[in-house]
Amino acid sequence: MQATLTAIAIGTLAALGYAVSCAVWPFARCWVCDGKAHHTPKGNTRISRPCRWCKATGRRLRLGRRVWNRIRVAHHNGTR
Numbered sequence: 692m693q694a695t696l697t698a699i700a701i702g703t704l705a706a707l708g709y710a711v712s713c714a715v716w717p718f719a720r721c722w723v724c725d726g727k728a729h730h731t732p733k734g735n736t737r738i739s740r741p742c743r744w745c746k747a748t749g750r751r752l753r754l755g756r757r758v759w760n761r762i763r764v765a766h767h768n769g770t771r
């Protein structure tokens with residue numbers, strides 16, 4: 692029982708920490724272009740095209756922040 696409570700506490704803390712980090716740093720470096728906003732197809736390093744995943748910004752919205760935005764929009768729509 693003690694172990695279960697400890698696991699729940701650790702899980703809650705981790706979730707809270709992740710939520711806070713998503714609020715403070717909503718953007719993460721794009722993993723497709725590695726933050727360079729352009730990406731080069733495999734085997735052809737001379738061609739560089741704007742990254743479609745991050746819309747050539749080099750940043751992407753973190754998953755936690757996307758979920759948060761979705762909840763906020765749903766809440767907004769529900770209270771109108």
Ligand SMILES: [Zn+2]
Pocket residue numbers: 721722723724725726728729742743744745746747748749750
């Ligand atoms: Zn990108």
